[in-house]
Amino acid sequence: MITARHTPGAGNGVDRFGRSHAVHVWHGRVPDVPDPDDVALLDAAELRTYQGRSAPFDGHYAGAHAAVRRILADQYLGCPPSAIRFGRHACPRCADATHGRPRVVAPATRLDFSLSRSGAYWLLAVTAGGQVGIDLEVHGGLDLAGMAEVALSAGELAALDTLGSEPEREAFFLRSWTRKEAILKAAGIGIVAELRSLDVSPQRDGQVSVACTDPAVRGVWRVEDLPLGPGLSAAVARRHGDPGPVLLRSSTAALAA
Numbered sequence: 001m002i003t004a005r006h007t008p009g010a011g012n013g014v015d016r017f018g019r020s021h022a023v024h025v026w027h028g029r030v031p032d033v034p035d036p037d038d039v040a041l042l043d044a045a046e047l048r049t050y051q052g053r054s055a056p057f058d059g060h061y062a063g064a065h066a067a068v069r070r071i072l073a074d075q076y077l078g079c080p081p082s083a084i085r086f087g088r089h090a091c092p093r094c095a096d097a098t099h100g101r102p103r104v105v106a107p108a109t110r111l112d113f114s115l116s117r118s119g120a121y122w123l124l125a126v127t128a129g130g131q132v133g134i135d136l137e138v139h140g141g142l143d144l145a146g147m148a149e150v151a152l153s154a155g156e157l158a159a160l161d162t163l164g165s166e167p168e169r170e171a172f173f174l175r176s177w178t179r180k181e182a183i184l185k186a187a188g189i190g191i192v193a194e195l196r197s198l199d200v201s202p203q204r205d206g207q208v209s210v211a212c213t214d215p216a217v218r219g220v221w222r223v224e225d226l227p228l229g230p231g232l233s234a235a236v237a238r239r240h241g242d243p244g245p246v247l248l249r250s251s252t253a254a255l256a257a
Helices: 012-019 046-053 055-076 145-151 154-160 166-187 251-256
Strands: 002-004 023-029 084-090 100-108 110-118 119-126 132-138 208-212 219-225 232-239 246-250
Touching: 012 055, 023 055, 023 232, 023 251, 046 055, 055 110, 055 119, 084 145, 100 110, 110 166, 110 232, 119 132, 119 232, 132 166, 145 154, 145 166, 154 166, 166 208, 166 219
Parallel strands: 002 246, 023 246, 110 132
Antiparallel strands: 023 119, 084 100, 110 119, 132 232, 208 219, 219 232
8 A cells, every 4th residue: 555645854774764665756847957956966977967968858767866865865874974885786697787777875774765757747656675677758759559558458459559548558557667677677687678578457457466477577476556646657666575565755845944
């Protein structure tokens, strides 16, 4: 069950979660124009990516990544946002450490996190209870016919064909897409997996258990949608054995604290 509330004050790493294996999901929206204070927090690698983006994508990138640094620092790690060093876990498919799941290298922590951005919106999932993945998509502008053939399983395509209106079809497709992306991001392999072989039951509400046969993702994953309001689709995924609640939190209170 997803609960909406915010968290006052600063936390202390994994102690923030107690024994609950909860997932905290922070969400927000950033301006199109880069904020100099956000840019100042980026490390060298982030700065290179930021400098390679045109407007408004440079502002979206800087704002989201600065928000991640501030939330992790103020709410969990107790350090300056600029002091956080990020790295990667090894990819479970090829063992390459340059494109696996992101991780906090310093300060030392067992926290796991996942970031997703779409347009000016962003989501950050944080947990001390194992691997987590999150995905967010803004509705509108999809080549639904082309993408559905590539991304949906046979069963999902059949269910999509029963829907009449374009908004219904788009919402259905994005529910499937965000669920799949969340699982693959939690596993650490991204969308290089064969998406059509992964059926995430987008016709069902609530928590869904998804069995994966891909060698790099093998096992059962639990995925659930996030209620962010009209025009947005999002999902969060964890290993099936990580039963803690998902707590939805507004970034406004955290970044103002």
